[in-house]
Amino acid sequence: xxxxxxxxxxxxxxxxxxxxxxxxxxxxxxxxxxxxxxxxxxxxxxxxxxxxxxxxxxxxxxxxxxxxxxxxxxxxxxxxxxxxxxxxxxxxxxxxxxxxxxxxxxxxxxxxxxxxxxxxxxxxxxxxxxxxxxxxxxxxxxxxxxxxxxxxxxxxxxxxxxxxxxxxxxxxxxxxxxxxxxxxxxxxxxxxxxxxxxxxxxxxxxxxxxxxxxxxxxxxxxxxxxxxxxxxxxxxxxxxxxxxxxxxxxxxxxxxxxxxxxxxxxxxxxxxxxxxxxxxxxxxxxxxxxxxxxxxxxxxxxxxxxxxxxxxxxxxxxxxx
Numbered sequence: 001x002x003x004x005x006x007x008x009x010x011x012x013x014x015x016x017x018x019x020x021x022x023x024x025x026x027x028x029x030x031x032x033x034x035x036x037x038x039x040x041x042x043x044x045x046x047x048x049x050x051x052x053x054x055x056x057x058x059x060x061x062x063x064x065x066x067x068x069x070x071x072x073x074x075x076x077x078x079x080x081x082x083x084x085x086x087x088x089x090x091x092x093x094x095x096x097x098x099x100x101x102x103x104x105x106x107x108x109x110x111x112x113x114x115x116x117x118x119x120x121x122x123x124x125x126x127x128x129x130x131x132x133x134x135x136x137x138x139x140x141x142x143x144x145x146x147x148x149x150x151x152x153x154x155x156x157x158x159x160x161x162x163x164x165x166x167x168x169x170x171x172x173x174x175x176x177x178x179x180x181x182x183x184x185x186x187x188x189x190x191x192x193x194x195x196x197x198x199x200x201x202x203x204x205x206x207x208x209x210x211x212x213x214x215x216x217x218x219x220x221x222x223x224x225x226x227x228x229x230x231x232x233x234x235x236x237x238x239x240x241x242x243x244x245x246x247x248x249x250x251x252x253x254x255x256x257x258x259x260x261x262x263x264x265x266x267x268x269x270x271x272x273x274x275x276x277x278x279x280x281x282x283x284x285x286x287x288x289x290x291x292x293x294x295x296x297x298x299x300x301x302x303x304x305x306x307x308x309x310x311x312x313x314x315x316x317x318x319x320x321x
Contacts, residue, residue: 030090030267034065037257038094040079040101042072045188046209050124050255051095053287057278062270075161076101077110080258084116088262090271093120098254099165099310106314107163114311118268119303120257121275124292128166128227128251129208129235130157133196134219136203141225142243144203145179154182158192158201161185166205169227169251171317176247196221207253208235210289227251234291250313256303272299 035058039051048070055066071079079094080101086092096117105113130141138144148155159167162185170183186192189206193215196204206212208226215221216235223237229249231239240248257275259268276297278284285293298306 028266030264030270031062031064033091034067035062035090036086036092037066037068038079038083038092039068039070040072040076040095040097041070043070046124046126046207046211046253047095047097047255049210050288053284054123054257054275054278056287057281057284058271058274061274061277074110075104075163077104077108080104080112080117081110083258084112084260086260088118088260088264090259090263090267092260093271094258096256096258098256098306099168099250099314100161100163100253102307102310103163103165103168103314106311114304114307116261117307118259118261118263119300119307120259120268120271121300122254122256122294122298122303122306123275123279124255124288125294126207126209126253126255126292127232128169128205128253129212129216129223129237130203130205130225130227130240131193131196131216131221131223132203133199134222136222138224139222140238140243141240141245144224145173145177145245148179148181151180155180156182156184156201156203158184158186158195158204158206160187160189160192160206165251165253166207168314168317169248170205172314173245173248175317177245193221205251208232209292250310254298254303254306256298268300275299 037051037055039048041047051068055068059066071082083092083094104110132138157170161167167183170181173179174181184201192204192206195201197220216223223235225240225243226232226235226237227248228239229241279293279297
């Protein structure tokens with residue numbers, strides 16, 4: 001009998017050793033190993049900052065290492081394609097920036113649509129700003145737009161990319177209100193800010209993010225309008241809505257987390273719970289900058305709805321059509 005018990009114990013030990021290091025296939029046991037969090041852009045930008053602040057909190061909340069990996073390319077498409085090549089088990093996730101992620105598949109055949117993703121939740125939202133150099137004669141966007149039809153040369157607006165949120169919103173201004181504006185795409189927001197300050201373009205349309213705020217606060221750039229429905233408490237500027245352009249409210253960049261479609265719902269719920277807690281954690285909020293953390297947490301259903309609303313708004317104008 002003792003020999004039988006010893007044999008059984010040895011067999012059990014061997015089985016446990018053989019299973020060691022393997023992830024659990026049961027959603028209820030999630031997570032049982034490290035999680036990979038892909039960032040679609042280079043290190044140091046707002047998406048990367050959000051990912052690292054969130055990843056740090058999630059490590060403690062989930063009890064597993066969260067490895068943040070920057071995978072830039074094709075306006076985010078490279079990262080999303082990598083995400084969708086992974087197993088839908090919650091161990092490979094990606095940050096997402098909306099509306100850019102939607103604009104990618106509306107503009108080009110990138111091999112995916114919103115139906116290929118399982119939204120998890122939103123961690124930050126960064127509003128936009130329409131800016132001109134400090135020497136500009138215009139103090140609001142209405143005056144700038146009113147002067148555009150009579151300009152001797154094309155009125156140029158710098159944007160951080162050709163098919164991103166700000167480029168498409170600029171084209172919508174022309175489409176909806178007949179204001180002749182020419183989009184001049186740059187590689188990133190910092191290049192846009194520099195181009196506006198040195199006069200290479202007449203104006204710029206960028207995120208009012210942490211790296212842009214110093215130029216606004218110092219007076220090197222003047223904010224003519226912000227792309228939110230209500231004014232921002234930390235910027236002295238009117239909204240587009242107040243100045244007669246009520247449709248221009250879709251240029252806020254929303255940063256969230258996605259999993260591949262087919263990820264088990266209990267796993268999504270576990271991740272959503274961790275994100276909700278992160279958005280309320282004082283240290284995490286400071287890392288994200290509290291100005292950009294939504295007052296009310298936006299979970300999986302909210303992010304899914306935002307995908308749909310964004311698609312409906314920009315359908316037909318994403319590629320300049």
